[in-house]
Amino acid sequence: MNFKEHVLMELRAEIVARNEARRRRVRRRLFTGAALAGLAAVAAVAAPLLTGSETPAYAVTKNTDGTITLKINELRDPAQVEQDLKDLGVTADVSYVKPGTRCAPDRGESDSGPSFTKEELQSKDPAVRKRIKDAIANSPNAKALKIGHGEVRIDPHYIKAGQTAVMEFTENADQTSGPEKPRALWQFSGYLVTGPVAPCRIIDDPSWDQLPDPKKHPEAYPPAGS
Amino acid sequence: MRRRQADIATDPDAFEAFYRRHVDAITSFLARRVPDPHTVADLVAEVFLAVLDSAHTYRPGRGSEIAWLYGVARNTLSAERRRAFKETRLAGKVGGRRPLDSDDLAELEARIDAESLARRALKAMAGLPDGDRAMLELVVIDQLTVSEAAAALGIRQGAARARLHRARRTLRDVPEMAAFVLGGTR
Numbered sequence: 001m002n003f004k005e006h007v008l009m010e011l012r013a014e015i016v017a018r019n020e021a022r023r024r025r026v027r028r029r030l031f032t033g034a035a036l037a038g039l040a041a042v043a044a045v046a047a048p049l050l051t052g053s054e055t056p057a058y059a060v061t062k063n064t065d066g067t068i069t070l071k072i073n074e075l076r077d078p079a080q081v082e083q084d085l086k087d088l089g090v091t092a093d094v095s096y097v098k099p100g101t102r103c104a105p106d107r108g109e110s111d112s113g114p115s116f117t118k119e120e121l122q123s124k125d126p127a128v129r130k131r132i133k134d135a136i137a138n139s140p141n142a143k144a145l146k147i148g149h150g151e152v153r154i155d156p157h158y159i160k161a162g163q164t165a166v167m168e169f170t171e172n173a174d175q176t177s178g179p180e181k182p183r184a185l186w187q188f189s190g191y192l193v194t195g196p197v198a199p200c201r202i203i204d205d206p207s208w209d210q211l212p213d214p215k216k217h218p219e220a221y222p223p224a225g226s
Numbered sequence: 227m228r229r230r231q232a233d234i235a236t237d238p239d240a241f242e243a244f245y246r247r248h249v250d251a252i253t254s255f256l257a258r259r260v261p262d263p264h265t266v267a268d269l270v271a272e273v274f275l276a277v278l279d280s281a282h283t284y285r286p287g288r289g290s291e292i293a294w295l296y297g298v299a300r301n302t303l304s305a306e307r308r309r310a311f312k313e314t315r316l317a318g319k320v321g322g323r324r325p326l327d328s329d330d331l332a333e334l335e336a337r338i339d340a341e342s343l344a345r346r347a348l349k350a351m352a353g354l355p356d357g358d359r360a361m362l363e364l365v366v367i368d369q370l371t372v373s374e375a376a377a378a379l380g381i382r383q384g385a386a387r388a389r390l391h392r393a394r395r396t397l398r399d400v401p402e403m404a405a406f407v408l409g410g411t412r
Contacts, residue, residue, distance in 0.1 A: 003330040004249050007271045011245070012238040015278065019236055062237050 012064075019061065023071075023151075060084040063153075070190075071151040072169060085165070090156055092165040093193075095200040102198035103168050110166075111140050123165035145190035152190060163192045168200065230277055235281035245274060248295055254337060255368060258344040263334035267326055269306065276302045293374035296364060300378065343405045350402035355394055361386055362393035366406045 058081055061069040068088055070081070078094035085092040095103055116135075120128055136142055144158035145165060152167065160164060167190045235238040252273055256266045276298050284294050326334070342366050351359050357379075364375035376386035397403045 003267045003326055003334075004253075004270070007267070007274065008242060008245055008249075011278070012242065014275065015236065015238045015241055018278070026310060059236075064238055064241060167229055 015046050016064075060088065062088055066155070066157060068154040068156065070154060070167075085154070088156075090154055090159060090165055091163070092154075092167060093197045093200075095166075095168045097168060097170050097200065097202060099170055101202045102170065102189075102205040104203045107166060107198045107200070108164070109195050110191050110193045115124040134147060144192050147188055147190070152188065159192060160194070163194050164194050164197045166191055166197060231279075235278045241278075244277070248292065248366045249274075251292060252295065252299055253334070254341065255296060256303070257334070257337040258341040258367060259303060259348065261338050263326060263331055263338065266334055266338065267305065267330065272306060272346055273299045273302045284343075290374055290377075293370055293377040294375075296368060296370065297378035297380065298318065300360070346408055350400050351393070351397065353395060357381075358389045358393040358396075361389040362397070366394075366403075 058073055058077070059069075059071045060081070061071075063069060066138055068085065068090060070085070072081075076096070078096055081094045082092050093107075097103060118134060123129065140158060145167070146155070154165060169188050169190065175194040201213055234244045235241070249270065253266065253270055256273070257268045260266050260269060273295075277295065280298055284291075295372065346365060351362055354362065358381055361375055364378055365372060368375075370378065372386055372390060373383055375390075376383045377408045379386070381389075
C-alpha cells in the first residue's frame with residue numbers, strides 16, 4: 001500500500017480514538033426512563049450536564065458511517081445547532097425548554113411509535129419486556145435519533161426528504177443527584193415530523209423530572225461519579 | 227472557515243480532505259530538508275499528527291491554509307531534531323519505521339532527488355541568523371509569499387520584509403543560491 005494512504009489510515013484511526021477518549025472523559029451517562037410516554041425517545045439523565053465553562057455548548061460530529069453525533073453540553077444557542085445540522089444535510093428543530101415544562105406534542109405529523117396495552121407495559125415477563133424494548137428500538141423515530149453515552153446519534157439514512165428531526169431538551173436547575181435524592185438532571189425527547197413543524201408551544205409538565213423506581217429500573221441510576 | 231478548520235481534528239472525513247489537499251506539498255517540503263525516504267515518510271505522519279494537536283490555532287484572517295501548515299511542519303521538524311530519542315505516538319506504527327514498498331521508495335527518492343538544489347541552498351543558508359534564515363527558506367525555497375511566510379512564522383509583515391532583505395543581501399553572491407531568485411520582491 002502507498003505510504004500516504006497508510007499514514008492517512010493511521011491518522012483517521014487516531015482521530016476516532018481521540019474522539020472516543022474525549023467522550024469517555026466527559027463521562028456523562030444517559031438512560032432511558034419513561035420512554036413509553038408516547039414520543040419515541042425520551043431520556044432523563046442522572047449525571048450533571050454542565051462540565052465547566054471551557055467546554056463548548058455543543059458539538060456536532062460527522063461519523064464515518066454517515067451518522068451524526070450531537071453532544072449537548074450546555075443549553076444555549078439552539079439556532080446554531082440547527083444551522084450546523086443543516087450544513088450536514090439534516091433539517092432539525094431544536095428547542096431548549098425550562099424544567100417543569102415541555103413542548104405540546106402537537107407539532108406536526110409524526111409516527112406515534114409502537115403502541116402497547118397497559119398489561120404489556122406492566123408485564124414482568126422478560127419476553128414481553130424484550131418485545132417492547134425491541135419495538136421501540138426499531139421504530140422510525142428511534143432509528144433516526146438514538147440516545148446514549150451522553151449524546152444523540154442522528155442517522156440521516158432514516159430521515160426522509162421533507163422530514164424534520166424535532167429535538168427538545170430540558171435541563172434541571174438543580175444539578176445534584178444521588179442515591180438519596182435521585183432526580184432527572186435533563187431530559188431529551190426526539191422524533192421525526194413529516195411536513196411543516198409547528199413552533200414549540202410550552203405547556204406545564206409537573207411530572208417531567210420523575211424518575212423510574214430505582215428498584216425496578218436500577219439501570220437508570222449509574223453509580224456515583226459516572 | 228474557522229469552524230471547518232477545527233473540524234479537521236475531530237471529523238475524519240474533513241481531515242481526509244485536508245490531508246489530500248496538502249500531503250504532496252508537505253512531502254516535498256520535507257524532502258527539501260531531509261534526504262532519507264524513511265524519515266520523510268515518518269515526518270509526513272508526524273506533521274499531520276501535529277495538525278490534529280494544533281488545528282485550533284488556525285486563524286483564517288492570518289494567512290492561507292498552506293502557510294499555517296508550513297508553520298506546523300517547521301515546528302514539527304525542529305521538535306524532531308531536538309528530540310533525543312524518538313517515541314512512537316501513533317498506534318499501528320511498527321518499530322518507529324513504517325514499511326515502504328518499492329513504489330513508495332521510488333517516489334520518495336525521486337522527490338528527494340528533485341529537491342537536491344534546494345537542499346544545497348538550505349545548507350548554504352545555515353550560517354544565517356535563525357529568523358532571517360526561516361524567512362528566506364519559506365519565501366525562496368518553499369515559494370510562499372512574504373505575507374504567508376510572516377503568518378507561518380507568526381511575525382509582522384514589516385519584520386518579515388526586513389529579515390528577508392537582510393538574508394538576501396548576505397547570500398547574494400553564494401553560488402548555491404544561484405538557482406533561486408534572490409533579487410526582487412514578490
